Amino acid sequence: MKHGLAPEQIVGWQGVSLRVPPDWSVTGFQGDAKEGYLRVDSPGSLVAEVRWAQAKKAVDVRKRLDAYLNLVERQAKKRKVPFTGRIKPSEDWQGALEFNYRADRKVRGFIRQCPQCRRVVIAQVSGDKDDAVVNVANLLLDTLQDHSEDGWWTWALLGLVVRLPERFALVKSQVMSGYLMLQFRNRYTEVTVERWGLADVTLKKWTLAEWAQQVAGWKRTRAQHTEGEVKMHPSVWSVGVRRAPTVWLRRKVERWILRRPEELRGAVWHCEPGNRIYAVRVERGTEQLLEQIVASVQCH
Numbered sequence: 001m002k003h004g005l006a007p008e009q010i011v012g013w014q015g016v017s018l019r020v021p022p023d024w025s026v027t028g029f030q031g032d033a034k035e036g037y038l039r040v041d042s043p044g045s046l047v048a049e050v051r052w053a054q055a056k057k058a059v060d061v062r063k064r065l066d067a068y069l070n071l072v073e074r075q076a077k078k079r080k081v082p083f084t085g086r087i088k089p090s091e092d093w094q095g096a097l098e099f100n101y102r103a104d105r106k107v108r109g110f111i112r113q114c115p116q117c118r119r120v121v122i123a124q125v126s127g128d129k130d131d132a133v134v135n136v137a138n139l140l141l142d143t144l145q146d147h148s149e150d151g152w153w154t155w156a157l158l159g160l161v162v163r164l165p166e167r168f169a170l171v172k173s174q175v176m177s178g179y180l181m182l183q184f185r186n187r188y189t190e191v192t193v194e195r196w197g198l199a200d201v202t203l204k205k206w207t208l209a210e211w212a213q214q215v216a217g218w219k220r221t222r223a224q225h226t227e228g229e230v231k232m233h234p235s236v237w238s239v240g241v242r243r244a245p246t247v248w249l250r251r252k253v254e255r256w257i258l259r260r261p262e263e264l265r266g267a268v269w270h271c272e273p274g275n276r277i278y279a280v281r282v283e284r285g286t287e288q289l290l291e292q293i294v295a296s297v298q299c300h
């Protein structure tokens with residue numbers, strides 16, 4: 001194995017996860033838990049891609065793979081690139097099919113339907129003609145998981161790793177070089193996870209408590225902030241209620257009739273080794289949920 005190809009970094013999205021080398025990064029994602037796509041790029045020309053689709057019944061994976069490869073072949077023909085491909089049953093997975101094709105890139109992958117969650121997954125690694133596509137594909141695709149065993153999904157990209165109960169759907173995401181934000185919802189409970197880079201620069205200007213109050217979603221709230229610890233890092237734990245006069249009546253009604261907790265809880269911490277600030281905020285959810293999510297974050 002070439003140095004640096006060890007699949008040490010976890011990438012997780014919509015219940016699908018795989019391990020990739022540390023210097024690879026997520027460059028694209030689409031769709032949701034029902035149907036979606038994830039792309040992870042190496043610093044060179046190797047690319048890992050995973051497509052998934054939920055299915056209620058058993059599907060004919062051969063048919064789906066044929067349709068997929070036909071599409072690839074048609075696209076290659078349009079560009080006047082010769083296409084060769086081959087399909088064979090997988091030795092590792094019963095019912096799965098392995099495929100290799102070569103058009104303008106070399107590709108190795110597989111299709112399978114999980115007997116437990118019934119997701120249909122097409123996963124592949126592609127590269128230029130000099131890339132060790134088969135070796136890398138075998139290494140990475142072997143780590144692919146299409147569901148979680150414990151009901152918690154791992155969401156992991158660009159070094160951020162956090163776990164949430166699978167009933168939480170991703171509703172918003174923002175991926176920038178110095179800022180990452182994922183927002184999830186399950187019924188009325190909302191969870192926001194944020195990460196900022198260059199913590200040393202930020203913390204020259206603000207204290208962590210000021211950062212927590214001003215930036216990490218605690219504006220316009222009536223809240224109490226207490227200093228504490230998260231993973232041995234300095235942190236600020238907050239609890240409060242949103243100050244929003246226009247929705248005051250609606251919230252009161254919600255609280256009385258639906259008995260929804262309306263508190264906001266959060267933790268902000270400074271991970272020195274990673275030079276980052278993390279924030280997790282739970283709106284209308286329990287303290288236990290916040291603690292579990294905070295504990296699941298792998299910050300350095």
Ligand SMILES: [Zn+2]
Pocket residue numbers: 114115116117118119146147
């Ligand atoms: Zn599965």
Ligand SMILES: [Zn+2]
Pocket residue numbers: 231233270271272273274298299300
């Ligand atoms: Zn840390």
